[in-house]
Amino acid sequence: MKHYRIAAIPGDGIGAEVIGAGIEVLKALARRDGGFAMEFESFDWGSDYYHQHGVMMPADGLEQVADFDALYFGAVGAPDVPDHVTLWGLRLAICQSFDQYANVRPTRILPGIEGPLRGVGPDRLDWVIVRENSEGEYAGQGGRSHRGLPEEVATEVAIFTRSGVTRIMRFAFELARSRPRKKLTVVTKSNAQRHGMVMWDEIAAEVAAEYPDVEWGKELVDAMTMRMTLRPETLDTIVATNLHADILSDLAAALAGSLGIAPTSNLNPERRFPSMFEPIHGSAFDITGKGIANPIGTFWTGTLMLDHLGEPEAATRLMRAVERVTADHAFHTPDLGGEATTRKVTDAVVAAIDGDNE
Numbered sequence: 001m002k003h004y005r006i007a008a009i010p011g012d013g014i015g016a017e018v019i020g021a022g023i024e025v026l027k028a029l030a031r032r033d034g035g036f037a038m039e040f041e042s043f044d045w046g047s048d049y050y051h052q053h054g055v056m057m058p059a060d061g062l063e064q065v066a067d068f069d070a071l072y073f074g075a076v077g078a079p080d081v082p083d084h085v086t087l088w089g090l091r092l093a094i095c096q097s098f099d100q101y102a103n104v105r106p107t108r109i110l111p112g113i114e115g116p117l118r119g120v121g122p123d124r125l126d127w128v129i130v131r132e133n134s135e136g137e138y139a140g141q142g143g144r145s146h147r148g149l150p151e152e153v154a155t156e157v158a159i160f161t162r163s164g165v166t167r168i169m170r171f172a173f174e175l176a177r178s179r180p181r182k183k184l185t186v187v188t189k190s191n192a193q194r195h196g197m198v199m200w201d202e203i204a205a206e207v208a209a210e211y212p213d214v215e216w217g218k219e220l221v222d223a224m225t226m227r228m229t230l231r232p233e234t235l236d237t238i239v240a241t242n243l244h245a246d247i248l249s250d251l252a253a254a255l256a257g258s259l260g261i262a263p264t265s266n267l268n269p270e271r272r273f274p275s276m277f278e279p280i281h282g283s284a285f286d287i288t289g290k291g292i293a294n295p296i297g298t299f300w301t302g303t304l305m306l307d308h309l310g311e312p313e314a315a316t317r318l319m320r321a322v323e324r325v326t327a328d329h330a331f332h333t334p335d336l337g338g339e340a341t342t343r344k345v346t347d348a349v350v351a352a353i354d355g356d357n358e
């Protein structure tokens with residue numbers, strides 16, 4: 001029997017609530033499957049850890065999780081710790097050190113969920129956004145001088161390397177090729193950002209030559225927001241820089257019904273390091289502790305983790321259970337306009353897994 005070791009890092013706010021639910025569901029799935037086992041070890045890193053130790057995770061934190069098969073991450077962010085401290089101290093520290101350069105964000109309207117776009121159902125909105133996850137605007141380049149003085153200056157430098165752009169383009173073309181429509185949209189801003197983004201476009205065209213079976217095109221990021229909203233059916237696989245995709249994927253999540261259902265994976269495709277799987281949403285202070293966090297994004301994220309581990313059948317079974325549950329409005333949490341609790345949705349998904357005879 002295969003045995004997977006997963007490092008759970010619930011983090012802050014609703015992170016603990018949704019990761020707890022996700023672990024329950026994945027354990028039920030492994031039981032139902034019978035062909036593999038999942039062992040979870042939990043790490044209490046995050047803002048509470050920061051208050052006690054002055055850091056978001058211990059100095060040897062990366063070593064502690066380096067040998068796990070995957071990381072299952074909740075969210076970071078607390079009202080009393082600056083966001084750049086929490087983000088850089090934990091989530092980005094892991095993504096960058098483990099070279100998780102491909103951030104993959106599937107977006108679909110699930111059964112029973114009504115998105116805000118009139119007349120747009122699953123047949124018109126089925127995307128995967130690939131976010132470059134190692135460089136661009138979040139590479140950490142820049143600085144501040146003359147702090148507090150009137151002449152203070154701050155720079156935030158976007159970094160684009162030929163190797164970094166080439167590898168994410170190849171990843172995106174491969175993913176586009178694996179999907180039925182074989183269609184890729186490269187998001188850019190090369191009209192205004194005339195160095196990095198022009199190189200980005202040039203490399204996209206070079207890599208495209210290796211994929212003659214993939215239909216591809218470019219879209220400026222500002223026009224992309226309109227196209228996602230007004231002509232969602234014209235999109236399939238999408239690749240964008242770290243910042244552009246960060247913003248576009250929140251829009252995508254909202255257009256698919258709620259941020260609470262959106263999943264993501266941070267992949268090191270070469271598997272030199274463990275990859276990390278997390279719901280897109282943050283720690284959601286406004287609903288923390290109320291027991292109403294939507295766990296669907298975390299469950300869907302679990303399917304991405306199972307696919308990555310090499311358990312596609314279990315991933316399909318879990319997605320089937322999730323879709324069976326979302327189809328019933330009685331299991332919609334308040335973000336979807338319902339009254340269900342995290343507990344109720346989790347129990348329903350576990351029951352759907354146990355009762356799945358396909």
Ligand SMILES: NC(=O)c1ccc[n+]([C@@H]2O[C@H](COP(=O)([O-])OP(=O)(O)OC[C@H]3O[C@@H](n4cnc5c(N)ncnc54)[C@H](O)[C@@H]3O)[C@@H](O)[C@H]2O)c1
Pocket residue numbers: 014018074075076077078079083091259260261278280281282283284285286287292293294295297333335
């Ligand atoms: N990956 C991450 O760890 C991550 C991502 C985004 C934001 N953050 C952090 O989270 C904190 C809060 O940020 P924010 O408010 O901008 O974003 P957020 O995603 O936490 O919340 C945005 C809105 O969506 C709702 N929401 C989010 N997830 C939900 C769920 N599962 N179920 C129901 N409703 C849900 C929240 O209640 C809130 O109204 C900040 O500190 C921010 O830095 C962390």
